[in-house]
Amino acid sequence: MSKVKMAVDLGGIQMRNPVNTASGTFGNGVQFEGFYDVGKTLGAITCKGVSAEPWDGNPAPRLAELRGAAIMNSVGLQNPGVHGFVKRYGEYLESVRSRGCAVICQVAGHSVEEYERAMDLFEEFAPFASGFEINISCPNIAEGGAAMGATPQSAARVMSAVRTRTKRPIVVKMAPHDVAAIGHALEESGADALALINTIPGMSIDVRTRKSRLARATAGVSGPAIHAIAVRMVWECAQAVNIPICGIGGVTTAEDAAEMILAGATAVSVGTANLTDPLSAKHIVEGLEEWVASQGATDVNDLIGAFEC
Amino acid sequence: MSKVKMAVDLGGIQMRNPVNTASGTFGNGVQFEGFYDVGKTLGAITCKGVSAEPWDGNPAPRLAELRGAAIMNSVGLQNPGVHGFVKRYGEYLESVRSRGCAVICQVAGHSVEEYERAMDLFEEFAPFASGFEINISCPNIAEGGAAMGATPQSAARVMSAVRTRTKRPIVVKMAPHDVAAIGHALEESGADALALINTIPGMSIDVRTRKSRLARATAGVSGPAIHAIAVRMVWECAQAVNIPICGIGGVTTAEDAAEMILAGATAVSVGTANLTDPLSAKHIVEGLEEWVASQGATDVNDLIGAFEC
Amino acid sequence: MSVPTNAHDTLANVHEFEVVENKCVADGIWRMRCNTALSGLLRPGQFVNVDVPNDASHILRIPLSFSKADAKNNELELVYAVVGEGTKRLSAMCVGDTSTMVGPCGNGWSLPKSDGRSLLVAGGVGLPPIMACARMLAEKGIGFDVIVGAQTASRHVEPILDELRALPMQQGCDCARTLVLTTDDGTRGMRGFVTTAMQDMLAERSYATCYSCGPNIMMRGVAELAHSQNIACQVSLERMMGCGFGACSCCNVELVGGGYALCCSDGPVFDASEVVL
């Protein structure tokens, strides 16, 4: 197509371009095959979070729309467990990989032991995984999740534990909180890359009933509303670590993705925009390449962290 | 008008209704007198942050508009110092007070000593002040500001210092960070009330120039985009403290204000909405009273923290 | 390439549409007709997820069922209640305006599994998918009767009722059918809920299959009545949705056996015996 080099290396995960998808907003890829050829288009996809055993997730309602170009969700990592996941999606994900798109499997757990168990099962039964994303930042589960990633110490504990279970690249999905210190601790304990930010906990109250508009009191805010906050956190984290970052948060256009890259992200995940316009990630792949060319660059890697302040 | 009681007590600041204005979005009140009678309408106004000596504030540009119903600002507390402030606005603020609206003067500083000095000057020269708001959360100044409020220890240090300088009520304006722990520390060190949240630090990069769209790299995000996040933080803080809270963050409608009250806020400040629609605060005063009546309540105080989870 | 698609034949895509009619057809209820290639891909009981323009502060599409997908004329007919900001903006779209819709979404109605007459029960804006169901049955020559409930007379959608009455049977079958109207306040047809009318119908005639769409509490009553007579019952559920095609897991439906299905991709049509209504 053009002579601009778009391939990036996200901590050992080789991506043909910097565009990834945020876990939980892209199904497991197959749901988007009607919109475009996922395997031939994207740099990577990140699958929905999967735990060792199946999880039911949270009761309804799990979703509310906010005025400020944002939504709140509280799915709570509904998933069929590693075995169910591999059985249902393994063959498809193998095909995604064979089309040149990296496949990142997301690992969920309520405790260090559960992360370890899920990691072991993935390591054995998911040969199609290019790498793994450890979710220590889900705001929507009662135990584990964000609590595991709340401090540098607890985050490092999970990371050290899973590090011994696989040689494949490990990305850690971080909460929108203290990202420099926690990012540093994760790097020290063996993370190959960081992904940030997860949704920001929020609350939406129906003022007639005085109850939450969702089944739980709080839920995760995502969408364009949080983009500027996410870019700042990516920038803060990038100053503090030497491992690559996947920037996430309200990325809706190629310009949004370019901001993430300038702030220090090696890759960028498209999340909520997949719901608004299912073609978003494809358009961002195209627009990002145009942007690199328009900057007079020949390699997107030369623009990572190129923000001038 | 109606038989609903709307008066609230914000840590000793008596407000005829719960509606206050967020510092920096309402000038010093007089700019809104063409829109409505400020002194006869609002529960309180919070003036722009003022330091002992005049501050120039940050270079231009100080403002950017974001897609997600939000703006970013980096004014950096431009102010004429306590003497200049009192000289220019003292008489007007006296008239606001005499019309039944509380006047909250905001105190800014780069260090504990500067807060003390400003507090002393206010105490002596601002008899019109119903109370004070200590700003330990401005994200837009290089020293002091948010740094002073970053940990429970540093926040308590400022609070303890100003507590000895005045007997009038002191509210502390908090950053969107660790609000339960810092709120608790502020209560312990003598705060009469808490105001949260200040703007959330964000970053907006012009992807053509690779530079910040504002003069500084980061700036504070405000507007409807952050409302759900702010409500959650007010709720978290309210669980942790026994002093009243003024809820701030994207409040644009009476429903937004009602959410804050249900989450535990005694008062609510209208901020960015004053720019979008200068009549916002007046409309919120009216709508809030209707909401209280529609809930079958006779006193807004009965709805504070009445969220059912 | 293996693509597990919940057994739906056509994967969802983004389709343009152009409004050719958009008007109020009952109190608070509007009908939009639009041109879109999607009309040739939809099956009765599926839905579309519409991007309503002019409010970038709301980022979700609006999922809408349809009453008619006319492949020959490239035309799709949506009937919707104006209940919030989104549907209000939808009602403000003018002839000639364009936007996009995602679809086909969901599974759609299944044809009856056993011989015999069908009973269709619609409440409120559950009417459009029931209308689509009636077309499906008529085309197959399967006899059916219909109960349509509304809060009050002014909320009954006359043009749809006319179509329900007049819908011709294919294959030369008998097209005699009963259309019973109810209103909560008795201002039109039978006073009371659709379930009262349904009890009368079940006493008079036997049915093999029941199709229902409307408020949850109504469908619960319909499903209980159907179950008591061993009538197979399909219900079409409504949920707030994120994506509409199984990507975000936000529109969960509680299953009788525990756990959740997704309304958008496992439904919106479910066997009433499998879901907690």
Add this chain to the structure above:
Amino acid sequence: MSVPTNAHDTLANVHEFEVVENKCVADGIWRMRCNTALSGLLRPGQFVNVDVPNDASHILRIPLSFSKADAKNNELELVYAVVGEGTKRLSAMCVGDTSTMVGPCGNGWSLPKSDGRSLLVAGGVGLPPIMACARMLAEKGIGFDVIVGAQTASRHVEPILDELRALPMQQGCDCARTLVLTTDDGTRGMRGFVTTAMQDMLAERSYATCYSCGPNIMMRGVAELAHSQNIACQVSLERMMGCGFGACSCCNVELVGGGYALCCSDGPVFDASEVVL
């Protein structure tokens, strides 16, 4: 009650307006005429802050200067360049559409402090406030000449140029005036910047006062030329604005003596010698 108002006579309020004309008058430049009571409250060089509907994801109003505030006909004339999403939406407003504007905003032009002819220098969309200034001077019978620069011929706003030429002087004064056009590319009038034309004008005639509005770099050149001949120079500045009436301090203008003024409430018109251009 003491209300320090930066010496402006009328405090800003929210005013409704109704579009009576909105059309393209040059390449990328539109003129909107609207009915609003605000037209009777505005002075030349002030501005209004317009709420452009149909995008709740953008929450700031758009500050716009005006070319004419006609109290008698209750009509306000805005001329604006379509440069971003906001002005694009503004250009999509139709006759009969309504919204609100905040105003009067800002200080407006001052009348000349000394006798003598005025020189008006506009660049690009700096034209509307210069047109308003010309009206002010004509009404007072103060003679003036005008230089109008644009990038290229198609960006010159013909109807405004016509008005500038024809504007009648009040009080029976001599209405002879020179109107010099420039374009950056030489496609109309003098090739080059307005400052080149200004040098010629200053060589031919003496002026007491200069009024200028346009790009910052242009006004810097104009101010330097004026200063070199001891001509008082007022400039009208443009900034991104939060409120438009002195509440948020976001639109700072650097002062020569250090510190900042606010464009919206201390300006938009400044003595060129006091601000860093």
